[in-house]
Amino acid sequence: MSGKRALVVGSGAGGAVCAFELATAGWDVTVIEEGGAFALEDYGQSAERAMALLYRHRGMTPLLGANPIAYVEGCCVGGSTEINSGFWRRTPDATLDEWATDYDLRGASAGDLEPHFVWAEAALHVGLHAGKWPTSTALFAHGATTLGWAHHEVPRIAPNCRGTNRCASGCPTGAKQGVSQSLLPRAQAAGARLLTHARVHQIHGDAPHAQRVEILRHEPGQPPQTEWLTADAVFLACGATETPALLRRSGIHHNIGDSLQIHPMLKVLAEFPSSVGGLSSVLPLVQITEFAPDISLGGSYLTPGHAAVLLADNWPQGRDVMTRLDRVAAYYVAVRGRGHGSVRPATADATRSTLRYAMAPQDVELLTQGLRHLARVLFAAGALAVHTGVTSMPTLTSAQHAERALHAPLRADSLNLSTVHAFASCPIGERQAKTAANSFGKLWGWQNLILADASCLPSSPGVNPQATVMALARRNVRAWISDHAATR
Ligand SMILES: Cc1cc2nc3c(=O)[nH]c(=O)nc-3n(C[C@H](O)[C@H](O)[C@H](O)COP(=O)(O)OP(=O)(O)OC[C@H]3O[C@@H](n4cnc5c(N)ncnc54)[C@H](O)[C@@H]3O)c2cc1C
Structure with a gap:
């Protein structure tokens, strides 16, 4: 041969x-x-440096459409x-x-x-986390248990994860394989x-x-x-x-x-009464599968930069949160997108492609429902506030508040969406x-x-x-x- x-x-x-x-x-x-x-010594650097080394077009590969979606991939x-993040x-x-x-x-x-x-x-x-669950994981699991919702720790490709919170910059310890x-x-x-x-x-x-x-x-x-x-x-x-x-x-x-196709995703920041190690430990490891396959709820990677981007649209309310990030962890709702997109080589530049995605009305309905579920589980977990990143939506302060704010589908153009899938x-x-x-x-x-x-x-x-x-x-x-x- x-x-x-x-x-x-x-x-x-x-x-x-x-x-x-x-x-x-x-x-x-x-x-x-x-x-x-690149070698392990190159990994785990600042977001800016990691994007320049490891990401396509320094992390700027948006999906265009009526509602643009932030998308990144490795290069x-x-x-x-x-x-x-190594979830399997x-x-x-x-x-x-x-x-x-x-x-x-x-x-x-x-x-x-x-x-x-x-x-x-x-x-x-592939395996489960070897050490104790970080607080942000334990709280999420507690919320799901309180509500009786199906959930589980997702196995990862990171057998000896040391919780450096550097997944998206390349794992500097080599634990994430x-x-x-x-x-x-x-x-x-x-x-x-x-x-x-x-x-x-x-x-x-x-x-x-x-x-x-x-x-x-x-x-x-x-x-x-x-x-x-x-x-x-x-x-x-x-x-x-x-x-x-x-x-x-x-x-x-x-x-x-x-x-x-993609899994459109909305991220939120949940603020708890005391430190949850959101910036200093591995991202939350539990996913809630109660609403699968259409809606999934889970934990997201967090850095001060990610927090600032999420809070930017409601900055007068969000600004103070930046001073309390030790009490904050990031979670997401992602949906099995029913919309469709396209890929075309860019005409003016052989190194670029033009990506488009049109959300289906069902995507918006599912994201709204999912956000309601996510707020509910986070308040059941003990959160004091949930910052949604949805333009013009005030910080949610209770499960009842979330029910009222999310009773009808949100406007598609108010959703600050991203995806990595x-x-x-x-x-x-x-x-x-x-x-x-x-x-x-x-x-x-x-x-x-x-x-x-x-x-x-x-x-x-x-x-x-x-x-x-x-x-x-x-x-x-x-x-x-x-x-x-x-x-x-
Ligand atoms: C931040 C982030 C977090 C994610 N988290 C998870 C997770 O926890 N669990 C999970 O299951 N999935 C996750 N994913 C998705 C998962 O990583 C991808 O679905 C998977 O890697 C796709 O594999 P692939 O081989 O299609 O593409 P890739 O793994 O992206 O590899 C494609 C490669 O092709 C190269 N390439 C492209 N064009 C050319 C060309 N013309 N010539 C030569 N080389 C080229 C690129 O540079 C790249 O290295 C995540 C993705 C990202 C970006």
């Missing part, structure tokens, strides 16, 4: 799985990554896994059933995915090469065979260069926004970049009219272009997506490897 060259574009959750599986199976693998490679070796949720059975029915997605039942989850959980050391710490070194040990500061601009070839990729190299301190690499197969793992942009730049359009921009399944690729990620009309990242989820999973991304990527790449071995 050696001598067959696979190119893996992107080194995040999906790309690392591909690199490892292909290299282990004896393929000649090159991983091409737009961002740089470095390891992709978004380097800056994420397997795809719910109901989502998989829906994908089988609506997209005719084959070979992705709970039983089919089980071995891939088991493998990834062992490879990444981004794939630069876990799978990529194993792929490299098996022979995979890693090209950094290398953005794949286009894929060239005559359908059904992609033949080579055009790469823009931009090593720091060096003049930009264009390079070409030939390939027997190209695995697309640039993530939900950049995979469709690359395909469209390459003239490939069928159901590409037309169906981006994007997917489904190139959906897979056998329904060719609504998918970009077959059930195992092979693009329609192409023999050797395979999707292996968040873009290929048929729709929103309703839970944190990394586990689903890795399971589908592994299933897609192993199907390719086995088909190839069989036809040789």
